[in-house]
Amino acid sequence: MADKGGNRRAAGQDLGASSPDRIRNVVLVGPAGSGKTTLAETLLAASGAIPRAGSVRDGTTVTDFEESEHVHGRTVSLAVAPVVHADTKINLIDTPGYADFVGELRAGLRAADCALFVIAANEGVDDATRTLWRECAAVGMPRVVVITKLDQARADYDGVLRQAQVAFGEGEGGKVVPLYVPVRSGGEVTGLTGLLAPTPEADETGLRGGLIEAVIEESEDETLMDRYLGGEAIAEDVLVADLEMAVARGSFHPVVPVCSVTGVGCAELLDLAVRGFPSPAEHPSPEVYLPSGASADPIACEPDGLLVAEVVKTTSDPYVGRLSLVRVFSGTLTADQPVHVSGHFTSFFGESVGHADHDEDEKVGALSYPFGRQQNPAERVVAGDLCAIGRLTRAETGDTLSSVGDPRVLRPWSMPEPLLPVAIVARSKADDDKLSQALSRIAAEDPSLRVENNAETHQLVLWTMGESHAEITLERLEERYGVHVDQEPFVVSMRETFAGPARGLGRHVKQSGGHGQYAVCQIEVEPLPEGAGFEFVDKVVGGAVPRQFIPSVEKGVRAQMERGCRLGHPMVDLRVTLLDGKAHAVDSSDMAFQTAGALALREAAAATTVTMLEPFDTVSVVVPDDLVGTVMSDLSARRARLLGTDKVGDDRTQVLAEVPQTELVRYSVDLRSATHGSGVYTRTFAHFEPMPEEVARTVPARE
Incomplete structure (x- = not known):
């Protein structure tokens, strides 16, 4: 359905939510190709939000947020599409599976209260999948495992389930337990058997007891296990309540098989979202501060509370303007409401990640509920819900929207460093x-x-x-x-210095009618220890260089040092001594002696070796244990100085090294390729070191 403005409205569904307990914010997470977007569309179709999966115009998917996603056939940005099931609004948040777009993933995690971790039955659990799982675990996101593509060739549900249990359960300290198992007929998946309800089909699988014990182990009722082992039948409602608490704590991860082509498992997954996923009120809110930087009282996810919301994504269009996707954490946001906009990235992270810190007031315009690239008008948005705001010109991604009279600032989520x-x-x-x-x-x-x-x-x-x-x-x-x-070609900022002492004569003499130009100076240049900087010493005697022109010589030398004398990089750590010179009573000038000083430094450089100094970074690489040798060999080939290794968790190792920046230009790409997406690294500047001459000869001069 569409309204007169062309906005898509979910068929027969009211997308407004009256209270946080009727909202579920669910982010779809998983590697590229696992079927997240297809699953989202199938859930939309199963709920009646769209007639069928893929039934949108122009060949795009309902969760495509921009045209490039359709062109490339991949999700590259966060998109939201809501469904209504059992009187509960479920905001499905689709995220990219490519490591390049981890920023979109983290924004999706911030907007959500639970994650559907999507794994393809014909692909299994690889290193990239484990990395995504750790991304979710790092922010304390409750996770539910969905195994898709059950109908694909090479699909191995049982094998992938075991992989997930080892990778996400035993290895990460949580429980990964099937809540449903697929039913097959004639080689096809025709339905699911639920293991929580006491049915003959569930008992026949032999898996129900393990599920119930796993749920009871997470229960706060310490008598429940004894009662169960004593033969008491535990009510399903009790098990569901304990399961919900365990999922919310992030220690229990139910597994649901889904076939997106046939829709098998979609109804069960939607039921689980309503009955077992945490509501916004049950998921911890971000840290809250005052604009002054002082800590503030925690906020509660209540529609009547103080307004506190956050911009989790911003999109811009040269014709439509800016559109902000907002998560309301507390209070109620209404159309045409004045809000206080706070952005304090420098206060939290020490540097701005895109725009300067700011505090200003702005009036909210029209509100809408996002549905992919479409928008559905909204008059008010309660705590826990997501909405879009058009033309919010002063707010950018990560900024907080709050009450004008009592403003707050939410601590922004951390972003990876682009490398x-x-x-x-x-x-x-x-x-x-x-x-x-x-x-x-x-x-x-x-x-x-x-x-x-x-x-x-x-x-x-x-x-x-x-x-x-x-x-x-x-x-x-x-x-x-x-x-x-x-x-x-990207140019690494290097430095130049003298390898040894040298002398240079700068002679700038020109006569072209009227006043000429005359300046001569002789200098001696000596290298200084690293970090010593620049020294200028005046040893002129007898007024060979008039006093008023000595600063001019220094200025010319400094200017030439900025331009460099070999490859065009700044020169550092030099002592320049002015020994002698000549001047003319009429033709000497400030500019003439500046030019002479520069020429003298260049002549001195030609008389000795100019050493190139290259910047080194301290690099920390974290990889699975079995790839440590590969990473260390690669770093050694990059002229790295290995500093040591440390264990990180049960199965990963941190490799520390000092590496020339020229060898790190494409390291993020090469590391990802060598480690199949499982390796990550960070870098901080260390110092400058002399570049080997055989390497320096291959470096092009700056234009």
């Missing part, structure tokens, strides 16, 4: 005029993207999460904003 640099240049003057504004809008909606104007290399650099992230970012520049750019 793949992409240097770009505008293709034309017209592109250059639009580039800055377009990048600022894209960075505002994507906190995992960092835009850097490097003052040393004079490059415009996009720091991205990987090649796919970079590709999508450049496509957004072109398709949304009509800005065309070209890539150029």
Whole structure:
């Protein structure tokens, strides 16, 4: 159905929720290709929100948020589609499975109260899947395992279930237990058998007892196990209540098989969402602060409480404008309501991740319930629900919306550091005029993207999460904003210094009618220890260089040091001594002696070896134990200095090393490939070191 404005409205469904206990915010998590988007559409169809899976216009899926997702056949951004089941609104939040878009995943985790962890029965549990599981565990997200693609060739439900139990249960300290098992007929999955209810079919599986014991072990009623072992039949309602608490604690992970093609398992999964998933009121809210930075009292998920909401995603369109996806954590948000907008990234993380800290008031415009790229009008949105706000110009991703009279700030969720640099240049003057504004809008909606104007290399650099992230970012520049750019080789900021002492003569003498230019200076240059900086010493005697021009010589030397004398990188750690010079009573000037000072330094550099100093980073790489050797060998090939290893958990190891930055330009991509997506690394600047001459000879000069 659609309203007169073209908005899609779920068939026969009222998308407004009256209270938090009738809301479930569920994020779909899993590796690329596991079937998350297809599952979301099947659940929408099963609930009556759409006629059938895939039944939307233009060949896109209902959870596609932007055109590039349809073109590439992959989910690259967070999208929300609500369904109503058993008088409960379930906001399905689809997230990308590609590691490049982990920023979208973390935004989805922030908006949700429970995760459906989707695994394909024909793919199993790989290292990338385990990494995604740890992402969810790190933020304390309750998880339910959904095994999909039961009808695919090579589907092995039992095998994948065992893999999940080992990887997510035994290895991570939780319980992964089937709540349903598939029923097969003629080689096809025709239905499910529920294990919680006391039925002959459940008893025949031999799995019901294990499920009940696992649920009872999580119960706060310490007498329940003795009663069960004593032969007492535990009521299903009691088991469901204990299961819900265990799921909410993140220690119990029920498994539900689903076949998206036939819809088998969808009704059971929706029932579980209503009966067993935590409501917004049962999931802890983020830390709350005052704009001053002082801690504030925790908020409660109550419609009558103090308004506290958060922008979890921002999208921009050159024609429609900005659209903000908002999670209301407390209070009720209404159309045309004044709100206080707070962004305090620097206060929490020490640096801005896209925009400066700010506190300002703004009036909320129209509210709507998101349905993929479509919007359904809303008058009020209660605590626990999600909504979209159009043209909220002062709020960006991660900002808090609260009461004007009593503002609050939520601690933003942490974002991964983008580690793949992409240097770009505008293709034309017209592109250059639009580039800055377009990048600022894209960075505002994507906190995992960092835009850097490097003052040393004079490059415009996009720091991205990987090649796919970079590709999508450049496509957004072109398709949304009509800005065309070209890539150029990324330049690492290096330093230059003298390998030994040298002398240089700077002679700048010109005569071209009127006043000429005359300046001569002789200098001696000596290298200083690392970090000593620059020293200028005046040893001129007899007024060979007039006193007023000595600072001019120093200024010229400093200017040449900034330009470098070998490959165009700044020079450091030098002592320059002015020994002698000559001046002319009429033709000498400040500019003439600046030029002479620069020429003298260049001549001194030509008389000795100029050493290139390259920056080193301290790198921490965390990988599965069986890949430590592979990672260490690769780091050694990158001229790394290995510092040691430490155990991280039961099956991972941290490798510490100091690595030249020139060897890290594409390391995020190479590490992901070598470790099948399971390796992660962080880097911090360490120091500069002399670059081996055989390597320095291969470095191109800066233009």
